[in-house]
Amino acid sequence: MQIALLGNPNTGKTSLFNSLTGSYQYVGNWSGVTVEKKVGSLRNGRDDLIDLPGIYSLNPLSKDEAVVSNFLLHESFEEMLNIVDASQLRRNLNLTIPLLEFGKPMVIGLNMTDVAKLRGIRVQEDYLSEELGVPVVPIIARSGTGIEFLEDELYEENAWRKPFKLDYGMAVENAIAALVKLMPKSFSAKRWLAIQFLEENRAVENFIYSVANESLLCKIRSELEEKLSKPPAIDIQDTRNKYIEHVIERVTIREKISRVTLTDKIDALATHKYLGLPIFLLLMYVMFMLTFNWLGFPLSDQLDRLFSGPLTSGLEELLGMIGASSFIHALVLDGIVAGVGGVLVFVPQIFILFFFISLLEDSGYMARVATVMDRVMQAIGLNGKSFIPMIIGFGCNVPGVMAARTVEQPKERLMTILLTPLMSCSARLPVYALFVGAFFTQNQAFVVLSIYLLGIILALLLAKLFSKTIFKQEESFFVMELPPYRLPQWTSLWRSTWDKGKGFVRKAGTFIFAGSVFIWLLTYAGPGGLDVPMDESFLALIGSSIAPLLAPIGFDNWQSSAALLTGFLAKEVVVSTMSIIYTVPDGTLQEVLATSFTPLAAYSFMVFILLYIPCLATIAAINKETGSRKWTLFSMAYALIIAYAVSFSIYQIGQWFIG
Amino acid sequence: MNLMDLELGEHAVIKDMSRMNKWLQQRLIQMGIRNNSKIYVKNRLPFGGPCMLDCEGQCLSIRNKDARCLEVERLSCK
Numbered sequence: 001m002q003i004a005l006l007g008n009p010n011t012g013k014t015s016l017f018n019s020l021t022g023s024y025q026y027v028g029n030w031s032g033v034t035v036e037k038k039v040g041s042l043r044n045g046r047d048d049l050i051d052l053p054g055i056y057s058l059n060p061l062s063k064d065e066a067v068v069s070n071f072l073l074h075e076s077f078e079e080m081l082n083i084v085d086a087s088q089l090r091r092n093l094n095l096t097i098p099l100l101e102f103g104k105p106m107v108i109g110l111n112m113t114d115v116a117k118l119r120g121i122r123v124q125e126d127y128l129s130e131e132l133g134v135p136v137v138p139i140i141a142r143s144g145t146g147i148e149f150l151e152d153e154l155y156e157e158n159a160w161r162k163p164f165k166l167d168y169g170m171a172v173e174n175a176i177a178a179l180v181k182l183m184p185k186s187f188s189a190k191r192w193l194a195i196q197f198l199e200e201n202r203a204v205e206n207f208i209y210s211v212a213n214e215s216l217l218c219k220i221r222s223e224l225e226e227k228l229s230k231p232p233a234i235d236i237q238d239t240r241n242k243y244i245e246h247v248i249e250r251v252t253i254r255e256k257i258s259r260v261t262l263t264d265k266i267d268a269l270a271t272h273k274y275l276g277l278p279i280f281l282l283l284m285y286v287m288f289m290l291t292f293n294w295l296g297f298p299l300s301d302q303l304d305r306l307f308s309g310p311l312t313s314g315l316e317e318l319l320g321m322i323g324a325s326s327f328i329h330a331l332v333l334d335g336i337v338a339g340v341g342g343v344l345v346f347v348p349q350i351f352i353l354f355f356f357i358s359l360l361e362d363s364g365y366m367a368r369v370a371t372v373m374d375r376v377m378q379a380i381g382l383n384g385k386s387f388i389p390m391i392i393g394f395g396c397n398v399p400g401v402m403a404a405r406t407v408e409q410p411k412e413r414l415m416t417i418l419l420t421p422l423m424s425c426s427a428r429l430p431v432y433a434l435f436v437g438a439f440f441t442q443n444q445a446f447v448v449l450s451i452y453l454l455g456i457i458l459a460l461l462l463a464k465l466f467s468k469t470i471f472k473q474e475e476s477f478f479v480m481e482l483p484p485y486r487l488p489q490w491t492s493l494w495r496s497t498w499d500k501g502k503g504f505v506r507k508a509g510t511f512i513f514a515g516s517v518f519i520w521l522l523t524y525a526g527p528g529g530l531d532v533p534m535d536e537s538f539l540a541l542i543g544s545s546i547a548p549l550l551a552p553i554g555f556d557n558w559q560s561s562a563a564l565l566t567g568f569l570a571k572e573v574v575v576s577t578m579s580i581i582y583t584v585p586d587g588t589l590q591e592v593l594a595t596s597f598t599p600l601a602a603y604s605f606m607v608f609i610l611l612y613i614p615c616l617a618t619i620a621a622i623n624k625e626t627g628s629r630k631w632t633l634f635s636m637a638y639a640l641i642i643a644y645a646v647s648f649s650i651y652q653i654g655q656w657f658i659g
Numbered sequence: 660m661n662l663m664d665l666e667l668g669e670h671a672v673i674k675d676m677s678r679m680n681k682w683l684q685q686r687l688i689q690m691g692i693r694n695n696s697k698i699y700v701k702n703r704l705p706f707g708g709p710c711m712l713d714c715e716g717q718c719l720s721i722r723n724k725d726a727r728c729l730e731v732e733r734l735s736c737k
């Protein structure tokens with residue numbers, strides 16, 4: 001059996017999905033985290049639960065929301081699970097009613113009952129169940145309270161569910177009856193289809209215009225509009241509102257409680273007139289210090305010592321014992337251990353960064369950041385909401401680009417997608433870490449922070465430029481729900497951190513593993529045969545053909561050109577490549593690097609790495625999200641041009657200063 | 660009067676939303692905000708930044724230019 005999970009954003013849908021399916025999913029707090037279609041199998045092993053994006057209404061106002069209407073129109077499923085936030089009943093029922101009209105068996109999970117209680121709202125589930133004619137189970141999705149009862153209801157074939165029918169008044173009902181006759185025979189929820197059509201649901205219109213007579217349908221709707229002397233959608237909404245008020249009146253008991261909640265207190269600080277922005281910057285600073293100086297580097301150091309010490313010597317012994325050839329010996333130690341190990345040592349830093357991003361998302365702070373930043377973003381032709389994809393982009397550009405879907409205005413969305421890759425993702429981190437470790441030991445975090453800031457500043461400048469030239473602005477709007485602050489749960493935090501971070505580990509096992517072997521082979525073989533000196537290898541050959549181009553920006557050695565080429569696959573491969581190229585019997589990679597770059601060239605190189613091109617996976621995401629090859633190519637081209645220009649300026653001006 | 664005329668924390672009810680941007684109006688309606696909903700301004704961000712509203716127990720933020728299109732009526736008591 002297929003069960004669809006539907007509900008408003010921020011109602012705990014993802015938490016419920018996780019506790020019902022026991023699968024690892026991504027849990028977040030800002031409307032827009034659940035963008036992909038996810039299917040999990042329920043614990044009885046027979047039924048599937050399909051997670052749909054959180055929506056306020058079936059009538060899609062953005063691309064994201066059309067997913068649900070299209071799902072109802074085109075997919076087959078047997079049952080609906082509607083999650084309803086007990087503390088926001090009015091808004092939630094606004095979605096429940098059209099879902100009930102769809103006519104499939106439904107179970108309501110009444111969530112956030114703890115929050116409602118704190119606010120002095122008690123929802124009597126038995127009355128609600130009686131009103132709506134479907135089972136209602138009170139739950140607390142976050143702690144798993146009541147989940148067993150919800151499961152029982154889901155699996156049971158209830159005989160007493162009564163069909164739901166709200167009377168919209170004579171005029172509307174007559175129009176519905178007339179429309180139903182015109183609806184395709186094969187579609188069972190004809191009344192629902194008719195009502196949604198009257199409500200001008202765009203996804204439904206698209207569907208029925210392809211199977212029924214458009215002009216007849218529209219004639220009925222415009223005649224109704226004349227009769228009502230207002231759009232039918234408004235009249236239908238009015239009827240629903242009245243009904244919802246009636247239901248709320250009947251099922252809720254309100255107790256008096258004190259008005260100032262914890263959320264209000266935190267908001268007084270987080271969105272304070274003058275302190276809001278400094279607080280955000282301070283949090284970012286702490287996040288970076290923890291990721292780098294305070295926690296990340298020491299941990300990476302330990303790991304590095306483990307790899308280069310016990311692990312390498314252990315493997316060496318093992319290879320000696322089984323009598324491996326010198327080829328295998330070199331492949332394993334110089335290729336795989338150097339390449340994969342060089343990237344893996346940065347796992348602690350990346351997980352710390354992802355942990356903080358998950359924390360920001362889960363706690364509800366992200367929505368405040370969007371609000372605080374809206375004024376600045378508006379000034380450069382973007383939207384406060386564009387800020388969130390960009391922050392996510394610090395973790396990884398791919399989910400960042402995908403999160404741009406929640407920006408409703410098409411041009412702002414496109415700009416957000418194009419600019420998110422300028423946010424320095426965690427895969428670029430190993431490269432910086434390597435270089436600051438070699439050249440800027442005194443102020444590691446500061447230098448890395450300057451690179452991150454450079455990315456942000458460039459994004460802001462380019463946004464301004466783009467919105468003045470390519471994207472002449474249409475009317476822009478901003479509305480952001482600010483969910484109450486919630487203390488994230490450790491398990492769900494860990495899950496979402498792991499969910500984001502595991503991609504990195506997996507990449508190390510597959511992509512980077514294969515890449516390392518390939519790159520190593522290119523260094524091992526050359527026109528002169530196998531086991532040639534590094535400088536006569538194929539990689540050196542390829543690298544040196546590009547090197548002259550890079551001389552003006554500070555690094556004309558073939559090694560860095562080769563590393564940049566391979567970095568297109570994934571930015572951290574740059575580190576693998578360098579680890580392989582610069583393998584030396586004694587001394588660390590960083591010591592060797594110190595002899596091939598000047599500090600200025602190293603900085604220029606880091607800037608180039610930041611900007612020069614989105615990685616392969618990001619480009620695929622951009623292509624998917626924009627649906628346009630033109631914009632995908634644009635995203636690559638402008639990055640390359642900017643990277644060259646900025647690195648060029650830094651290197652040339654820097655040299656002039658140094659003399 | 661519109662939402663911008665309210666003092667912080669001053670309670671009011673919504674009287675007319677029809678002057679708002681059509682899209683925004685629809686979104687607010689979807690969120691259960693409509694005529695006669697109780698509303699108050701929680702916070703205004705500086706430099707003409709968005710204002711944070713509380714409407715029937717839910718909190719959201721909109722821009723000033725849109726807030727100006729939201730007609731409200733002051734509630735006498737409280």
Ligand SMILES: Nc1nc2c(ncn2[C@@H]2O[C@H](COP(=O)(O)OP(=O)(O)O)[C@@H](O)[C@H]2O)c(=O)[nH]1
Nearest residue numbers: 009010011012013014015028112140141142486
């Ligand atoms: N107090 C409380 N918090 C909950 C409950 N269910 C979910 N949450 C929290 O609400 C936040 C949003 O939940 P999430 O599952 O991401 O909601 P979604 O946006 O609807 O998918 C998370 O911080 C959850 O931990 C609940 O029943 N009670």
